[in-house]
Amino acid sequence: MNDSTARLTGPVRVVGAGLLGASIGLGLRAHGVDVILSDASPANLNLAIDYGAGRAPRPDDAPALVVVCVPPDLTASVVAAELAAFPNATVTDVASVKVAPLTELEASGADTSRYVGGHPLAGRERGGAISARADLFIGRPWVVCTRPDLSRRHTGLVESLVLDLGAAPVEMTTVGHDASVALVSHVPQLVSTLMAKRLVGSSEQAIALAGQGVRDVTRVAASDPELWVQILGSNAPSVVQILRAYRDDLDTVIGVLDDPTAPGARRSLAEELAAGNAGVARIPGKHGQDRRFAQLVVLVDDRPGELARLFAEIGEAGVNLEDLRLEHSPGAQIGLAEISVLPEVVQRLSDELAERGWRIAG
Amino acid sequence: MNDSTARLTGPVRVVGAGLLGASIGLGLRAHGVDVILSDASPANLNLAIDYGAGRAPRPDDAPALVVVCVPPDLTASVVAAELAAFPNATVTDVASVKVAPLTELEASGADTSRYVGGHPLAGRERGGAISARADLFIGRPWVVCTRPDLSRRHTGLVESLVLDLGAAPVEMTTVGHDASVALVSHVPQLVSTLMAKRLVGSSEQAIALAGQGVRDVTRVAASDPELWVQILGSNAPSVVQILRAYRDDLDTVIGVLDDPTAPGARRSLAEELAAGNAGVARIPGKHGQDRRFAQLVVLVDDRPGELARLFAEIGEAGVNLEDLRLEHSPGAQIGLAEISVLPEVVQRLSDELAERGWRIAG
Known part of the structure; x- marks a missing residue:
């Protein structure tokens, strides 16, 4: 990221009024x-306009920026059409793959000097303008794809957006971009799908024994096929490369477990498990891996107002909650609230909550 | 589960004063x-006694029930020793595999008529008596393993525990048991480890693009090698059988992605993804898959007291919170609280929160 003099003044034309397009609007x-909103479906378009995401196109529209928000396999043809229709506009897109659309665009003879590939890492499980926010x-x-031939005027405008x-x-x-999302998004999706x-x-x-582990591993398997x-x-080459390495490791594990008492078998298995530890430790952020925060587990009765009281008292202690996970088993009369706070306040918070009668479980 | 006249009167002897043993104590x-606590390590034993998990053994102890809480590969030998030392006691264990210890016990000539295999599906990321609760x-x-030759007196006593x-x-x-945990615990562990x-x-x-998906898929990869x-x-045969089927599917996906434009390729991929949808839908419970609850997303300013106010007002509305996820990106000034409630109250809650000025995001 660097500073840019580009300013987003508008109008901005958004093509495709689904979740991402309507949210941008x-x-x-x-x-x-x-x-300016545009969509191949008049029903979708009117819905997004009703939601306040923008207005219908007019014949004299001259957008400075066009954002193409259509499914990945339509992206190149729609970007090409927009580049042709608005010869002074910068055109960007939000497709979650970037090499294939650019290759297709270049092959089509479109003026790619005004095209900036983009990809916001955001989404929801529910789609459509109705879920937009x-x-x-x-x-x-939000990835902005640079190319040596691309003027900063165009990338700067997209970064302003x-x-x-x-x-x-x-x-x-x-x-x-494509190699990165293959690793942190596309391969995890497949690994989860095949487990599910x-x-x-x-x-x-x-199934009755399923705990949080298998739930977490399979959560993204619920995604739209x-x-x-x-x-x-669209990202097959990058994905396959990682999947092959994954399969090699899987073959190693299968070989070890075919004869777990063979010399060296346990060591091989331990090395795979330790490598998994090392890999997960690289991810910053929440939920177990986040070493920036300290955790406190508080028992909470399963009735209205109890969590409220807990949070009120955390607030009264002047402590900011960084993250929270709630857990309670079906039918249990008690839940566990795992609270993440800055390490320097965890002891004080624990003491204050205990004084107020909360049961601290860890 | 059926009713049983067995009553747990004690004393109960717990062998192994780690996380599970000390928590049982x-x-x-x-x-x-x-x-009665026992541990091969006097330091561990004294720590667990200090924590209030039990007392040191005495020569005249005659426990009705012995619970062996040692690592899986020590379980059979310790169970055999306890069966021999206490000829009237029922002996159970907590190892997360059950076929291997039983086979080893039977081969040793121990009196297995008093042995009941057990496995509590519980644990924490941190181990040791210090983490016990x-x-x-x-x-x-908590799985209790039945066998045709096992008297209800023994299984009933373990179920009382x-x-x-x-x-x-x-x-x-x-x-x-072993086939079930291979599917819902051991294979998910490996799938996660190899991804990590x-x-x-x-x-x-x-890594900077890592989102919630890869975090969830790799969370359990942080487990102890x-x-x-x-x-x-110890559960290699059950695990390998599932891993082979997983690898067959992985080979299919790799084959498809090697030539994603081949006839039928997209259909094969869609079928794998749809099967993943079907699999994850079988898991009951929280976080995305739980169709018993409706979700509401509320924007919350990132400062002390704001969540407390939200929860207080949910309580005032008389609504019970079934589950909650908090999300906020590093550096963002706002968080999202995803609230799960019974479907019949979600509209009312949404209205009441909106009236009180909360911004409802979905």
Whole structure:
């Protein structure tokens, strides 16, 4: 990221009024930007307009920036059409793969000197304008793809859009982007999907023992198959490369477990497990891996008002809650609230809560 | 589970004063049961006694029940020793594999007619008596292994222990247990570990794009390698069988992505993704998959007291919070609280919170 004199003044044209397009529209409208919405479906378009995400196009529109928010496999053709229709506009997109659309665009003879690939790392499980929200991108990374031939005027304009929506621009090459999302998004999706598939047809008895581990591993397996067929198909070379390395390790583990008492077997297994420890430790952020915060587990009775009282008393102690996980088993009369706070206040908070009668469980 | 006339009167002898043993001790002591603690390490033993998990053994101890809480690969030999030392006692254990210890016990000539395999599905990331807590088992399933030759007197006594600790006894065969935990615990562990291993040596740029998906998939990869070498080694046949099926599916996906434009390729991929959807839908419980609850997303300013105010007002509305996830990006001035409540109250709660000035984001 570097500073830029580009300012987003508008109008901004958003093509595709689904979750991302409508959220961009809502976010820009909140800043008073003139947003022109377009969608192949008149019903979708009118819904997004009703939600306040922008206005219908007019024949004399001359947008400075066009944001293409259509499914990955339509992205290149829609970007090409927009580049042709608005010969002075910078055109960007939000597709979660970046090499394939650029290759397709270059092959089509489009004026790619005004195209800046983009990818906001944001989304929701539910799609459509109906799920859109102005704050969808707040605090999220948003990749802006740089190319040596690309003028800063165009990338700067896209970064202004990103900043106006509260997101953090992250500059990457097109190839660097696809390799990165293959690793942190596309392969985890497949790993999760294939694990979840093993649960099909399993016994009720086994499912009854499912705990937080298998829940976490399989959560993203609930994602939309149609979208993911497009994403994975468009980023196949990067994804396959990582999957092959994954399969090699899997073969090692299968070999070890075929004869777990063979010399060296336990050591091989321990090395795989230790490498997993090392890998997960690289991820910054929340939920178990976040060493910036200290955790406190408090028992909370399962009735209205109890959590409120807990949070009120944390607030009264002047402590800011950094993260929170709630856990309670079906039918249990008590829940566990795992509270993350800055390490320097955890002891004081623990003491204050204990004084107020809370049961601290760890 | 069926009713039983067995009553847990004590004394109960707990062998191994680590996390599970000391937690069992604390839970039983809270009910006034006489708990005899034993550990190969005098330091561990004294620590657990200091924590109030029980007392030191005496020469005339005659426990009705012995609970062996040692690592999986020591379980059979310690159970055999306890069966021999206390010829009238029922002996159970907490190892997370059940076939291997039973096979080893039978081969040793021990009196297995008094041995009941057990496995509480509970644990914490941190180990040792120092992390023990009396409520560790509350609401958790605890497998009690049945065998045709086993008297109800013995299984009933173990089920009394389980119930006294607030856990839910789940009867299974030894083989059924190992197949079940292979599917919902051991294979997910490996799938997560191998994914996390891919992150070792990856670019900072890629790691910076890591979102909740890869965090969830890799969370359990932070588990203790030494313990998991034992667990996986002891349950190798069940684990390998599932891993082979997983690898077959992985090979299919790799084949498809090697040539994603081949006829039928997208359909194969869509079928894998849809099967993942079907698998994850089988898991009951929280976080995304729980269709028993409706979700509401509320924007919360990132400062002390704001969450407290939110929860207080949810309580004032008379609504019980079923689950909660908090999310905020580093540096963002705002967080998102995803609230799960019973579907019949979600609209009313949304209206009431909106009236009180909360911004509802979805």
